[in-house]
Amino acid sequence: MKVLVVGSGGREHALVWKIAQSPLVKKIYAAPGNPGIAELAECIEIGADQIDQLRQFASDQKVDLTVVGPELPLVHGIVDSFQAVGLKIFGPSREAAKLEGSKAFSKNLMAQAGVPTAAFQVFDNVAEAKRFIVDREPPFVIKADGLAGGKGVLIAHSCEEGVKVVNQMIQDRLFGDSGKLVVIEEFFTGDELSVLLFTDGERVLTLASSQDHKRVFDDDQGPNTGGMGAYSPCPFVSDQELNEIVDKAARPVVQELARRGTPYRGLLYVGIMMTRSGPQVLEYNVRFGDPEAEAILPRLKTDIVPIMMEVASGKLKTQSLEWDLRPCITVVIASDGYPGSYKTGFEIKGLDQAKLQDVCVFHAGTARGPSGAITTNGGRVFSVSALGESFKEARDLAYRTVKNISFEGAFYRNDIGKKVFEKTEVK
Ligand code: AMP
Numbered sequence: 272m273k274v275l276v277v278g279s280g281g282r283e284h285a286l287v288w289k290i291a292q293s294p295l296v297k298k299i300y301a302a303p304g305n306p307g308i309a310e311l312a313e314c315i316e317i318g319a320d321q322i323d324q325l326r327q328f329a330s331d332q333k334v335d336l337t338v339v340g341p342e343l344p345l346v347h348g349i350v351d352s353f354q355a356v357g358l359k360i361f362g363p364s365r366e367a368a369k370l371e372g373s374k375a376f377s378k379n380l381m382a383q384a385g386v387p388t389a390a391f392q393v394f395d396n397v398a399e400a401k402r403f404i405v406d407r408e409p410p411f412v413i414k415a416d417g418l419a420g421g422k423g424v425l426i427a428h429s430c431e432e433g434v435k436v437v438n439q440m441i442q443d444r445l446f447g448d449s450g451k452l453v454v455i456e457e458f459f460t461g462d463e464l465s466v467l468l469f470t471d472g473e474r475v476l477t478l479a480s481s482q483d484h485k486r487v488f489d490d491d492q493g494p495n496t497g498g499m500g501a502y503s504p505c506p507f508v509s510d511q512e513l514n515e516i517v518d519k520a521a522r523p524v525v526q527e528l529a530r531r532g533t534p535y536r537g538l539l540y541v542g543i544m545m546t547r548s549g550p551q552v553l554e555y556n557v558r559f560g561d562p563e564a565e566a567i568l569p570r571l572k573t574d575i576v577p578i579m580m581e582v583a584s585g586k587l588k589t590q591s592l593e594w595d596l597r598p599c600i601t602v603v604i605a606s607d608g609y610p611g612s613y614k615t616g617f618e619i620k621g622l623d624q625a626k627l628q629d630v631c632v633f634h635a636g637t638a639r640g641p642s643g644a645i646t647t648n649g650g651r652v653f654s655v656s657a658l659g660e661s662f663k664e665a666r667d668l669a670y671r672t673v674k675n676i677s678f679e680g681a682f683y684r685n686d687i688g689k690k691v692f693e694k695t696e697v698k
Pocket residue numbers: 389412414424456457458459460463485495542553554
């Protein structure tokens with residue numbers, strides 16, 4: 272089989288790494304890929320959102336399965352475009368991808384399907400949004416409707432701040448057209464949990480639980496990022512609780528989309544907050560999480576390729592997944608300044624010393640410089656994942672590896688998995 276993986280981040284490196292282990296696969300292409308991916312796949316110079324060129328490439332090379340990593344091409348309809356010419360592709364259609372592409376669509380669908388989620392209202396008008404805010408108690412969670420690269424959710428701690436944010440989003444177009452509609456919702460507190468599942472539009476197959484670390488600095492300080500680290504599994508959620516969450520938070524929307532004639536086929540990511548009133552859905556993503564994929568896939572023993580083929584065909588037959596019982600911890604190494612502006616082009620050292628057993632160094636924002644050296648090329652540069660007999664072992668190994676890798680301005684959180692490690696192992 273020939274497989275094409277679309278994207279260039281740590282998530283796509285983890286997907287390529289996992290797909291490369293399948294005995295069914297003879298050749299992997301990645302578009303555009305990165306230098307880490309290039310060790311396992313042939314990288315093609317086509318951007319992840321150049322849908323027409325990707326479709327032409329997949330047709331010309333007779334690719335048997337295309338796997339889409341990031342949300343943008345999914346929201347722009349890459350799946351519909353490939354299917355129109357008979358190409359097999361793993362991911363939801365444009366209509367089903369609205370679950371991530373439009374927060375208003377997603378919240379209305381949740382309400383219709385009876386999924387537990389924050390009370391909300393949608394606004395396209397500054398005056399109405401302001402009236403809503405001044406009548407209520409802060410804090411307010413204000414979300415741009417469309418894609419905003421993980422930056423479109425702001426929490427306002429006063430009415431004045433709320434009004435300012437609404438003005439910035441709707442009037443000043445802080446997030447472009449993505450913010451011409453905003454969702455204002457109730458604020459929750461609690462531990463966050465990422466629940467990922469494969470679905471063919473009817474059946475679901477749940478992956479191991481994981482937790483992201485969204486804030487840029489230790490102890491959950493600083494602004495939100497794409498994710499600074501993750502671990503899997505989440506010991507504070509039992510298998511039974513995970514099944515209950517899937518039944519309440521995922522199945523109803525899968526069923527509702529099928530009922531509407533737009534079944535969801537692909538990987539569905541449910542962002543959950545464990546609140547005092549039970550699990551609540553914060554968001555859906557229509558693809559693997561990044562860095563959750565890097566923490567989950569090293570633990571997956573089952574061949575992922577047949578599952579993706581089954582899902583893409585609308586007939587998910589695989590009924591269970593086999594897991595490495597050891598926990599995995601993923602630490603992201605980022606460029607100084609991320610998630611704001613940062614410099615790139617710095618040479619990376621120590622990658623050879625980081626080749627250790629039970630460790631995966633997934634490349635994200637890296638490039639090959641003119642001299643052949645690997646250099647930084649993005650905000651999140653690597654995801655370092657380590658497996659261990661315990662969370663402590665996994666954590667120690669991940670951080671030992673991270674310390675080997677260096678470049679100017681490199682930084683990472685020091686507390687990935689710290690809370691879980693303290694809860695589960697320090698008595
Ligand atoms: P979203 O893209 O909707 O998941 O939001 C991004 C992040 O904002 C989440 O991972 C949470 O940390 C935070 N967030 C979103 N919705 C809420 C909420 N209703 N209450 C508190 N925090 C939230």
